[in-house]
Amino acid sequence: MQKTLEVLLLDDEPIVGRRLKPALDKIGCHVEVFENPKQAVARINEKEFDIVVTDIRMEEMNGIQVLEHVQAKWPRTRVILITGYAKMDLAREAMGKGVFDFIAKPFRPDDLRQIILNAAESLGISVDKPSGITEPVEP
Amino acid sequence: MDQHITDIKDPDIDYGSEPENIPLHQRPSISIRAKIAISFSLFFILSFTVTVWSYWILTKLEHKIEFLEIADNYMVEIQQARRFEKNYLLYRTDLDDALGHLKTADKILKNNSEKIEKILGPNHFNTMVSYMSKYHDQLILLGAAENDAAKEAIVPSLRQFGSQMVSFATEFVEKERISVTRMFLLAKRVPLYFMSAIFVLMVFVLVFLTRQLLLTLNRFMEYTKRIGEGDFSPITPARKYRDEFTKLAEAFNHMIKELDHKHNVLLESHKLRAIGTLVAGVAHELNNPLNNTLLTASMLTEDYEALSDEEKREMIDDVINETERAQRVVKNLLDFAREGETEMALLKIDKIVEDSTRLVVNQVRFAKVDLTLDCEPNLPLIAGDEQKLKQVFVNLILNAVDVLPPRGKIRINVKKDKVPGYVLITVEDNGPGIDEHIQGRIFEPFFTTKRRAKGTGLGLSVSRGIIKKLGGYIKLKSVPGKGTVFIVSLPATDSPSEIMSK
Numbered sequence: 001m002q003k004t005l006e007v008l009l010l011d012d013e014p015i016v017g018r019r020l021k022p023a024l025d026k027i028g029c030h031v032e033v034f035e036n037p038k039q040a041v042a043r044i045n046e047k048e049f050d051i052v053v054t055d056i057r058m059e060e061m062n063g064i065q066v067l068e069h070v071q072a073k074w075p076r077t078r079v080i081l082i083t084g085y086a087k088m089d090l091a092r093e094a095m096g097k098g099v100f101d102f103i104a105k106p107f108r109p110d111d112l113r114q115i116i117l118n119a120a121e122s123l124g125i126s127v128d129k130p131s132g133i134t135e136p137v138e139p
Numbered sequence: 140m141d142q143h144i145t146d147i148k149d150p151d152i153d154y155g156s157e158p159e160n161i162p163l164h165q166r167p168s169i170s171i172r173a174k175i176a177i178s179f180s181l182f183f184i185l186s187f188t189v190t191v192w193s194y195w196i197l198t199k200l201e202h203k204i205e206f207l208e209i210a211d212n213y214m215v216e217i218q219q220a221r222r223f224e225k226n227y228l229l230y231r232t233d234l235d236d237a238l239g240h241l242k243t244a245d246k247i248l249k250n251n252s253e254k255i256e257k258i259l260g261p262n263h264f265n266t267m268v269s270y271m272s273k274y275h276d277q278l279i280l281l282g283a284a285e286n287d288a289a290k291e292a293i294v295p296s297l298r299q300f301g302s303q304m305v306s307f308a309t310e311f312v313e314k315e316r317i318s319v320t321r322m323f324l325l326a327k328r329v330p331l332y333f334m335s336a337i338f339v340l341m342v343f344v345l346v347f348l349t350r351q352l353l354l355t356l357n358r359f360m361e362y363t364k365r366i367g368e369g370d371f372s373p374i375t376p377a378r379k380y381r382d383e384f385t386k387l388a389e390a391f392n393h394m395i396k397e398l399d400h401k402h403n404v405l406l407e408s409h410k411l412r413a414i415g416t417l418v419a420g421v422a423h424e425l426n427n428p429l430n431n432t433l434l435t436a437s438m439l440t441e442d443y444e445a446l447s448d449e450e451k452r453e454m455i456d457d458v459i460n461e462t463e464r465a466q467r468v469v470k471n472l473l474d475f476a477r478e479g480e481t482e483m484a485l486l487k488i489d490k491i492v493e494d495s496t497r498l499v500v501n502q503v504r505f506a507k508v509d510l511t512l513d514c515e516p517n518l519p520l521i522a523g524d525e526q527k528l529k530q531v532f533v534n535l536i537l538n539a540v541d542v543l544p545p546r547g548k549i550r551i552n553v554k555k556d557k558v559p560g561y562v563l564i565t566v567e568d569n570g571p572g573i574d575e576h577i578q579g580r581i582f583e584p585f586f587t588t589k590r591r592a593k594g595t596g597l598g599l600s601v602s603r604g605i606i607k608k609l610g611g612y613i614k615l616k617s618v619p620g621k622g623t624v625f626i627v628s629l630p631a632t633d634s635p636s637e638i639m640s641k
Contacts, residue, residue, distance in 0.1 A: 013427055013430070013431060015431040015434065015435060015457055015461065016430065016431065016434060019431075019434040019435055019437075019438045020434065022438065022442065023434075023437075023438055023441070057423060057504075057505075059504070084422075084423040084426045084427055084430075085422045085423040085426060104426075105426040105427065105429065105430035106426055106429040106430035106432070106433040106434075107430065107433070107434075108433060108434070108437050109434060109437050109438060109441070110437075
């Protein structure tokens, strides 16, 4: 099965979304970027994403809460957590709640792309250019 | 550490003007034990002397009274002898009566020669005996004389020796009588004198005990209180002599020095702990700009050919801005962690408080606590050490964060104090508050309500030290269940703003 990966990216740092959206577009993802967790959750309620990538530390609502929400609504959706400061207790809590993977700041776009490809694979979705992630790509 | 000497003195006691200026180890050494020993020895020597003296004088009196009895008997006999001598001369009665009395008198003398000799001395005793024997010889001569004419010739010498014998004895008896009276008087008075002396001694010991011991103990109690409050300046007890209290003072000063040293070590560890707390927050704060920089730079390389000049410029600006953001985070932490001497500068207090809130922004965010800062405009400058003041406010905010539940509130207010020339900073929380019975102890060093591993119990005591040194004060108002407000007042300074270091 070949289709576009539907990805929701949530981080309260605007630059993260600005840089990662084109990076993920290149591996055949369709990325929706959010800086506000409330708005992101509202969007999750409307649409089933394949993958949700969310920062843990945010105002108003944290990544774990987003994870719980996604799990409740869309059990199939893979959730990837971004942590600013790796803390074991948080990781353990998230693992228990069915998080797909973690990525710690600072990371390279490729690091996330690899995790996303893994997630896609676990979903049984083959992506457009699985081998092209390290090659410069024409827009 | 500041070393202002605050010796606590009792205003009612005249310590003399000099002793304080003499170093403890140079003062003459008289121990309290020695003073007490001297007092007791004096008491003992006095009692012993009086007892021995009383014994001696009573023995002497006994002898004298015995002597007086003997002397009285003797006097009676010789006076009788003389009466019979006169009767003989007038009426030619029997001379044997006179000789008989004289013989009895002689017997009295001979029998009691030792006792009499003891009182009169051997010379006077011999004189007495010789007068008597001369009179006796004259009486014999008188009895032996054949006619009246011959008798008349003896009479003058007889009378002379007779009266000499009597007057000598009378004189001595009289003298002894006077001496006995005098000794009685003494024996009566000396115990009274002794009692007075004991009374004076007792009063002195009492005064000594209350003044020197109790008052000094009180003063040492004041010292311990002062040390307990974290004042580690050495003590200088106002005492003229070296004694146990001087040694105690030296021991105290040694302890104070050790405490001060350990306190400083602990201050450093407290600061390290605070830094540790901040670092946890800073790591997160630092990873965000680092991540932004890394992502931006990575994408810039990856898409270099495809990006427009405008996009490239935007991304390069992002890299610069995010790098500077990281630099600020690090600088804030370094500023806080900086070691070294107090650096006095003219400071904007609102900026200090604002910087402090920025330092703890992550702790505040993690704890989901709401922090608001209100600064009155046109605040006067204050003189102080920037880092130390930040330490105070960081500490106050972190304390509040520790006790607040999620969605708790911290309100910080900076304004002019009602007292002119002072700036007032209040850090208010709506946490559980502080129980009244520990409110008084909260500024004591090592006092902590936090779990063992969490608090050193030094934060507030250090804060108070810093604020006190700047001429301000820090106090708290707390209603259990409602919240706590810490009030810091700092003196504003009139100095021109040009000498501001920043």
